[in-house]
Amino acid sequence: MPLSDDATFSVRALLVRGLIAGIVGGLLAFGFAAVFGEPSVERAIGLESAPAAHDHGDHATAPAEHEHAEEEVVSRGVQRTLGLATATGAYGLALGGLFALAFAVAYGRIGRLSPRGTVVAVGVGGFVAASLVPFLVYPPNPPAVGSPGTIGERTGLAFGMIGLSVLLAVLSVYCGRKLAARFDGWVATLLAGVGYVIVIGVLAAVLPGFDEVPPSFPASLLWDFRLASLGTQLTLWAGISLVFGVLLERGLRRESRSLMVTAG
Amino acid sequence: MSVSTSVSQPAVPLPVAVPLRAALPWAIFAGVLMLLVTYFVGAEQGAVSLVSGEWVHEFVHDGRHLLGFPCH
Numbered sequence: 001m002p003l004s005d006d007a008t009f010s011v012r013a014l015l016v017r018g019l020i021a022g023i024v025g026g027l028l029a030f031g032f033a034a035v036f037g038e039p040s041v042e043r044a045i046g047l048e049s050a051p052a053a054h055d056h057g058d059h060a061t062a063p064a065e066h067e068h069a070e071e072e073v074v075s076r077g078v079q080r081t082l083g084l085a086t087a088t089g090a091y092g093l094a095l096g097g098l099f100a101l102a103f104a105v106a107y108g109r110i111g112r113l114s115p116r117g118t119v120v121a122v123g124v125g126g127f128v129a130a131s132l133v134p135f136l137v138y139p140p141n142p143p144a145v146g147s148p149g150t151i152g153e154r155t156g157l158a159f160g161m162i163g164l165s166v167l168l169a170v171l172s173v174y175c176g177r178k179l180a181a182r183f184d185g186w187v188a189t190l191l192a193g194v195g196y197v198i199v200i201g202v203l204a205a206v207l208p209g210f211d212e213v214p215p216s217f218p219a220s221l222l223w224d225f226r227l228a229s230l231g232t233q234l235t236l237w238a239g240i241s242l243v244f245g246v247l248l249e250r251g252l253r254r255e256s257r258s259l260m261v262t263a264g
Numbered sequence: 265m266s267v268s269t270s271v272s273q274p275a276v277p278l279p280v281a282v283p284l285r286a287a288l289p290w291a292i293f294a295g296v297l298m299l300l301v302t303y304f305v306g307a308e309q310g311a312v313s314l315v316s317g318e319w320v321h322e323f324v325h326d327g328r329h330l331l332g333f334p335c336h
Contacts, residue, residue, distance in 0.1 A: 038326065155333070
């Protein structure tokens with residue numbers, strides 16, 4: 001079936017590829033988290049369930065968390081395998097679908113980027129806006145860190161930060177495209193990027209912070225956990241971007257093209 | 265010069281941008297579903313709870329920590 005010159009991507013085809021990429025990315029993230037993240041989670045849980053053995057500082061929070069650890073609704077063995085895989089797989093699937101939709105909107109609208117160039121832009125921008133910046137403003141905590149009393153506020157702010165950061169990133173891309181009409185592309189991109197960083201910086205300074213790491217919690221363990229957390233998210237984004245990019249290129253080849261694009 | 269540019273051209277023209285009208289229903293439907301999934305992985309039975317008990321929280325516990333969401 002010959003297609004006209006104004007043929008466009010089928011959103012359905014993009015979404016299917018995004019979901020496949022999401023599942024693969026989620027499983028890759030599970031592999032990374034199981035190897036590099038679980039040791040620090042396990043050590044932190046060890047500190048959580050045996051608070052008297054090592055410290056004098058956090059007796060205020062220890063009893064409640066002690067009870068919590070003893071309930072054992074789901075065993076540790078299930079949590080670190082099936083539970084972790086389900087969480088990263090489901091989150092990967094969701095992110096993959098959103099990735100495909102972001103690509104559908106971004107393609108052809110951010111400069112003259114090729115399909116694969118747009119995938120890279122969405123992947124890098126998505127990682128920075130939805131994972132890296134929220135990570136820097138509200139760093140994730142391992143078990144035994146964080147007081148149960150502030151969980152509501154912390155959850156609201158963590159989700160709010162992801163939403164705001166993504167919104168601001170989209171806004172800065174939009175402004176960058178407008179600025180590109182007045183300046184050249186480099187200057188416009190730099191101005192938009194600097195604008196995003198300044199607004200995020202102001203938000204980070206104004207929004208409440210939480211310093212809830214018990215004095216006795218090992219600094220090296222906190223670092224290991226946070227690095228593993230960032231690595232897990234980076235693996236997820238990289239996996240989704242690479243798989244989506246490959247599936248997209250294959251779909252654009254002449255023989256499979258009619259499945260990928262629809263007449264404009 | 266003209267030869268090299270013609271060689272680097274794709275064999276078939278690249279698709280044009282997807283009209284927003286075509287992407288919008290998918291974006292709304294899939295977006296809402298995806299956010300619901302993210303809610304269950306990231307927040308259910310933590311700060312807020314739709315299903316009673318601790319099962320969801322405990323099951324996704326490690327993933328919630330390592331994906332950067334506040335857990336408890």
